[in-house]
Every structure is written in C-alpha cells, then in structure tokens.
Amino acid sequence: MTKIVISMTRIKILNLGLCLLLALGYVSCRPGKSSQRIVVAGSTSIQPFADKWAELFMEKRPETVVDVQGGGSSAGIQAVQTGAADIGMSSRALTEDEKELFEIEVARDGLAIIIHPENQLDNLQLDQVRSIFSGEITTWEILNGKAKNITVVVREEGSGTRAAFQELVMGRLRISKRAIVQDSNGTVREIVSRDPNAIGFISLGLVNKSVKTLSLDGIYPTEESIQNETYRLVRPFLFLTRAAPSGLVKEFIDFILSEEIQQLIKKEGLIPIKKNPGPRDDQDRTE
C-alpha cells in the first residue's frame, strides 16, 4: 500500500523528466543558423543514387542540407511544379504539359530483364517479353523447356520504372493483372532472386549477383549498348527545376555532372551521360 504513496511522488519525477525532454527537444530541434537547404524529390529509381550524391555534396559543403525524398516520378514532377521541392527527379520522359520545366539529364538507366540465377534461359525477344508480361505465355515450357508456371513480377501502377517498361516494351498491351506487384526495384529483385520461376524488370543500376540479366534480341545492356541505344530498354534520369537552375541548386547539379560523380555513376551501374552539358546549354538542349 505504500506503493500508492510512492506514486504520488512519482508524478513529480515524471514532470521533471518531461520538462527535461522538452528542453532537450527544444535544443536539438532548433534549426542550424547558417544552413541552406535543397529539397530533392521524385523517382524512387533515382533516389538511392541521389542519396549518395547528396551525401558527397554535403561532405564538401557542410553548411548545406540536401533533403532527398522518394515519392515517384509523377510526385517529383508535381512537387517541383508546386515548389514543394527545389529539384524533381523523374525516371521517365516528360509529357507535353510537363514540358515547361527545365530538364537536365544526369544519367541514363537501362531496364534489365532479370530471372533467377539458376534459370537456364539467356535471351528473350522483345515480343516474347511482351507475351510473358501480358500473360499470354504462362509457362517456361516454350522458353527453356521446363513445365513450370512463370512468376511474373512487376512494379506497381504509378512507378516510373513500370511506366518506362509499359512504354518501351508493352506499348498498348496491358501488363497482366495476375502479375505479382512490388513497390520498389529492390523488392522485385529480392523476389526474383528467391523464386526459380520468376521474371521481372528492374533498373540496370540495381542489378546484382543475386539475379541473372537476360539479353534482349541478343544484346546485353552495357554502357556502350545503352549510350548508342542498341539496347532498347533505356530511360533518362532527369533532374527538373522550375526555372533555370541557380545558386545552390545549380551548384548541386553541376556537382552531379562533374567528372567525379559521373565516374561514380558508372561504378554504380548507371550509364553516365555522353557529354557534360553545362547548365548554360540547358535551354537549347534537345531530347
């Protein structure tokens, strides 16, 4: 019964603790005085790379904060249009009514068709890919002789990767609704790497040893085949701004276009852009 007595004094302790926490919160939540901040938002395909670029940029410019958010290409485009973000990231080409934005291609990405490493298949024709993902071909039989059902893994509606795949492979054909849907490149890769009967598509930059990349019409996605566009599943990684980049935003974009970062881009499996178009060239840059 003394415990209840204790509980009365405990309120005081609790109050004290609460005050301390508040004070702590206040101190740590005060924004730094001299910090400058850029918000980058959009395509989750670009996000992991942008995270890294931002990290390196902030190392060089410790007083700045680069805030990288996902959200997807469309959200990124919207965010930069409304001013919620300084830079939008899009992994798909802009539509006509989005064209008023400034676009800077920072890298290129290939879409890799991936399967389980134990799968014997090496190559697919584009129309075979289309038939598999539309649900016309449902077993591996005519492809590699195994009478197993194909597990088709795709990205969700709204993702830039899916939009690019839809545009580059499917055309007007629908992706089968029986396909397994995952909401990131990483999860698609995870599932394909675990299921011997799976096939999926992910950003080339995120392919690793856990999955096997197929050649398409006999051509593997490589830096060369993507730069000269003989490999057909290629999409741009775009940085978008509302007006011509200036100030910190321009510095950040210049930083990404620098040789140092473009080399890094290559190391991480993306395809660097061919030339380094300075931001001054932006206005007359052609698609």
Added chain:
Amino acid sequence: MTKIERNERLIRLCLLVVAFSAISVLAVITIFIFEQGTPIMFKYGFKNFLLGQDWYPSEKSFGLFPMIVGSLMVTLGALIIGVPLGLASAIFLTEFSNRRLARILKPFIELLAGIPSVVYGFIGLMFLIPFIRENLGGPGLSVLASSIILGVMILPTVTSIAIDSIRAVPDSFREGSIALGATKWQTVKMVILPAARSGIVAGVVLGMGRAIGETMAVIMVAGNAAAIPDSILAPVRTLTSNIALEMAYASGEHRQALFATGVILFVIIMILNTIANLTSARQKKR
C-alpha cells in the same frame, strides 16, 4: 458566483474543449478521407469502383472488386487460423492447464501482441513463403501466406480477450455444472463458452479489425496482384495494401482513387466497429 466557482467553470470548459478536440480528430479524419475519395467515385460511378474487375489507374480503370474480395478472403483466412488456435489456447490455459503454466504463458502471449506487424511479415517472407513455394507450389506469395501471417498476428489478441472473458464467468457456474456430474469439458462446452460468448465474439471482431486493417505485413507476403485469386496459392491484393503500395507515387486521379479505396476500407471498418459495439453493449446488459 464565487471566484472558485468561476475557476471551476473555466476548467470544465477547458476540459470540454479538450474532449471535443480529441474527438474532432475522428471527424477531421473522416472528412479528409471522404473529401479526397468520394468525388472520383461519383465521377466514375460507385458501381465501377465496387464491382469493377480491372485496376489500371493509368488507363482510368479503377475497379476495386478484386481488392475487396482479397481483403475479405485474407481476413476470413486469418480468422480460420487465428480463432481456433486462440480460443483453444484460452480454454486450455484457463480451464485445463495448471495455474503456473497459465501465469507464465498468458503474459507471454500478451507480449507478442505488441510485436510490430512488420516483424511478422518478415518472418513470413523468410520462412513461410519459401516453404509454400517449394512444397505446395505457386509463387509462395499468396492468400495462404497472408492468412497464416495475419492469423498468427491476431492470435495474441483473440487469446487474451478470450481468457479475460472466460475468467469473468463466475465460479458458481462451474461448481454448479460439476456438481450436476458434468465433466470439465462438458462444463466448458455447455456452460462456460455460452456464458463467455459475447466477450469471445468481441475479441474475434477485434482480431478481425486488426486483420483487415493490417497493411505492411500483408504487402510483404501477399504478392499484391490486382486480380481475384483463383486459388489459395495465388497472390492477392487487399484494400490496405492497394493504398500503401501505390500511394507514394500516385498523383491526380490515381491518388484520389487510392483515397476512394480508403473510403471503402473506412466504411467496412465502421460496420465492423458498430457490430463490435453492439455485441459488447449486449454483453453489458446481461
């Protein structure tokens, strides 16, 4: 009015404001979800939303029927797995096991109700999915996997509420039944379960609410294909995972359609809540 009374009135008023702002949260949530979700339902027609078979938002095709069916399927599956296990554990721990075992196991089971759902999903992904794929066929990500994971997830909830309501049955009932020559099992079957029924039902409804509302664990193991599954080994998409999967990237009408998904989910949950309230009210009356 004395000063004290004026102060008291002020305090009462403040508390009323606090109480109402707490509840207005509900109103605000409801308003926001409906405000965002209903216009598009009107635009494309309720019937198309509720009964449409195709979910291709980029083609303005917003059929949620597969997801409604999916949610109901995995919830039912979760109940089929979670309720017998949970109920059996509750009966065993209260009526048949020795007291010490119950004293250890009840808190243990209750502790597990607090484990984040993503952990359950993760375990499913690591162990259950490969098991189903290799032994039963299909991609593994399936109705079956989701049902098992959700069933295990609601197990602690169902068990602990059932234990409480079985314990609430007065001992005189048990003694009376035993005195009439019934076995323990007969007592459980004929006396205790009927007496504890509405409490057990409330627990099941609560578990059902948890199952139908769960999101992340389901996304991890369901496969999320937007089609009505043709077997329990086929992938399935629920209303919640439809929202969480696509929310991050959606814009425009696509996003509104996800809010419409939220509206439908909201209505289903409200119906469940009302049923739960009615059952517990009936229990109180008894």
Added chain:
Amino acid sequence: MRIKPRIEQKIAQSVLMFFTFIAVLVLVFILAVILKNGLPQLSLEFLSRNPADMGREGGILSTIVATIYLTIIALLVATPLGVGTAIYLTEYTVENRITRIIRFGAECLAGIPSIIFGLFGFILFVNRLKFGWSILSGGLTLAFMVLPTIIRTSEEAIKAVPASYRLVSFSLGSTRWQTVTKVVLPSAIPGIITGIILSIGRSIGETAAVIFTAGSALRMPTSLFSSSRSMAVHFYILAREGISMSKAYGTAAVLVIAILIVNLITYYLMERYIKHRS
C-alpha cells in the same frame, strides 16, 4: 455410457493442448528467430553509428533517434488530450448524449487502421499544413493514432478510483478540480501510465502511418521538420529490398527488445495496479 463423456473429455483436452502447443510454438519460433539472428548483430557500434550505404553498413543510430523523437511528439500531444478527455468524461459530466458521442468517437478512432491515419496525416500535415515529410507530421499522426488507447486506459483507471475518495475530498472542502488533481489522478496514475506505455509500444512498432508522414530519408533528424526514417520503417525497407539481412535482423532485434521492455513495464504496472485495487 458413463465412460463416453470421459473419453470425450480426454480427446478435447488433448486437442486443446495440441492447439495451445502450436500457438505457443509459433510465437516462440518468431521470437527465437529474431533474437537468434539479431542478437549477434547487436553491438555498441550498431547502436551508436548512423547507417551508411543505405543501411548496408554502419548502425541504426539515426533511426533510433528518429523513433524516439516521433514517440515523444506523439505522447506530448496525445497524453494531455487523452487524459483531459478521460477526466472530462469521468469527472465532469454525467452520462448523456455528449459523452456518448465522445465515447463512440473514441471507439471508432480505435478501430481505424493505421494506413488510414497515414493517408490522413499525409494529406493534412504533409500537404495542407506544408510540414512536409517530417518528424512533426509523423509524430502528430502517431498522436492521433494512439489517442484512443490513452483515452480508454485513462478512463478505466480514473473510474477505478473509489467514489468514496471523491466524497471525502469534497466534504473536506475541495473544489472538483482540486479533487481531480489531489486525489483522483494520483490514484489513477499507474493505470494512466500503463496506457501511455502501451502507446509508446505502438508508436515504436508502427510502419504504415509513419512511412507516409515522416518519410524515409536516412538521416539524423536535425529539426522538427526534417524527414527521418524510424526504426520500424528502416527494418521494413532493409528486409523487403534485401539490402542487408544481417542489419535487418539486428534492427528487428532492437525493435523486439524495445517492445518487450515496454510491455514488461506495462505488465508490471498492471499487476501492481490490480493488486492495489483489490
């Protein structure tokens, strides 16, 4: 004929025992897998370093800090609101239409799935109020999510305070507010704290509501407006995208241990509380 019920009893008992065994086994399995694979990952370094390379390297410090901030904000908002509502419902009104509306509202709130809170927080805090993906948006969303728990547990705790205490307090010339603060709340505190701790547990483990409101930026939160990834979200991303299974297990172990501690404290308080009441 006398034997039959006894056989039935035997069968029923074994079936029940078997089911209980399965249930407990599954739960033990889950716990064991997480702890067995996760505990070896734990080290001071894991807890005190920030994640690097998307979580493949380093520790989980920033996600722990983000989780703590989110939880603190949620409780700072939800506790006064929840306890105040409970006090109003139990001490300042008699049962009438208003209290029924409030109570019904609280019960409905309790049943809303977290993804709906996530949607709501996204629209209201992230978009309308322009807090962006941030600790603040996430914390407020969590606050709304745990509010019903706090209201309900506080109400139960306050109701359990014997009416005679109130009568004595009034008869000694105290006002209602003095009675509440000097007699009712001190007696109800263990129950109220139980509700708060339960809410801490829910906040720590929540993923769906947080990922859409606090975002998933893998950075140490520096202000209320920085987007940060909580432990549960970090675990979710690590595990799903196969970034690093060892780090995922480590994070899961930290999560599970945190939840276990929180629940043990709750359980201990509950036990004490029940003892005191009887």
Added chain:
Amino acid sequence: MKTTGITVRNFSHYYGQHQSLKNLNLDVYRNEILGIIGPAKSGKSTFLTCLNRLNDLIPGSRVEGKILIDNQDIYQPDVDVVALRRKLGLVFATPVPLPTTIYENVVYGVRLLGKNNHQELDDIVEDSLEKAGLWNEVKDRLKTSALKLSGGQQQRLCLARVLALKPEYIMLDEPTSGLDPISTMKIEDSLRILKNDFTIILVTNNTKQAARIADRTAFFLMGELIEIDETAIIFTRPSDERTEAYLQGKFG
C-alpha cells in the same frame, strides 16, 4: 442560554421523483450533541449531506424549503459551498483514508487553503490527532501510509482530518458502525470532550449510542422527522408510538 445554530424549516429533498426527506422542521443548538436515530433508509445520511450541500454532487438531487446555518440560508446561490463544507465537517460511516500518509490525510483540507508553513501544519496535525484521541498511537509514524491503520484508528484519523479544518459543526454518519467496542468507546470519549468546542450531529443506527452521549435525539422514519426531544425524554417517554416501537426493537 441555548443558542440556535441550525434552523431547518419545511425542508424536503428529492432524488428525481423520489422524495427522500419530507417537510422537516428542527433546530440544532450550539455545543450540543444531537443524535439522529432511525432504521436504514430513513433519510438520516441524506439529511447530513443536505446540511453541507454534498448532495449537490448527486445528479437529480433537488431541495425545497430552507436551512439556515448561523442565520444564513445555505441554499442561496451566492453561498460559498466550499466554505460551507469546511464549516460543517463530515465523518463517513466507513473510514476512508486517502491513499497517502497519516500526516497528509490530516492536512489535506488545510493544504487546499494554500497553507504550507511546516510549523503551522505540524501544530495542526498534533492538535487534531490529539483531539481525536489518536496522537499517542501514531505520533511516531506520521509519514507512513494511512491505509495501514486499523479500522478504529482510520475512523479517528477521519475525525482528526475534519477537526484540522477547524469546523464549527461536526457531522458523523454512523461513525462506529464497523468498529469494535473498544474503538467505539474511544470515539465516544472524544466526542464528549469535543462537544465543548463544537456542535455535533451524530447519526447512528445504534440507539444505545445515542442514549449514551446525545443531549437531544431525533427519530427519523421514512424521510420524516417523527419527534425530537431531550434524549432522556425520547428514551423514557416518547410521545409517538412509532418511536417507542422502534426503541423496543419491534422494527428496524
């Protein structure tokens, strides 16, 4: 010589539709012990709560008529209810120590007034416990939980708690109903002494207790005041046959 402290005129009390006190008329004199006897549910306790307006707290409670205390109508809207309750201290049937220390129980009401001076509080505690006849038993453990005291001690603590407020009237609602004879005796002893400084209204269902210590006794039955007179007269020559029947144990 007798000063009137409380005047009750045509007073009725209702719980919703139910009339619990019916048209009471009586006076309470200063420095007397007024015993109130009667079977259960006669309205004795309700009468006490009407005197300090504790009945305000009960939903559906309603009064008619007048109660004057020291010539002030206590049901006027401008009455300071809190002050009224301090003036008329009430001890309940079952001892209800608050879940805190003995010391804090005694000073609870005093602290509410904002008094926090240690010396002053210490003096009040000693004085009140002394008057309630508890000081010698608890002086060494004032800071321990009040819930650890025996039932009789708890009830005397409740009395001390009321005394600490320095009330003018002390109302006791069957204060010894749950106590053993020795504890009962101790409380009765205290009351005999307290009479010198306070006016005491003692509700009891133990008629012998009223006979032992009350100066005057009132008999309540079904919410009605049957009669009120000197204790000796009530117990020897009651004017109403119902009083006589009750005292002889024919009902109750």
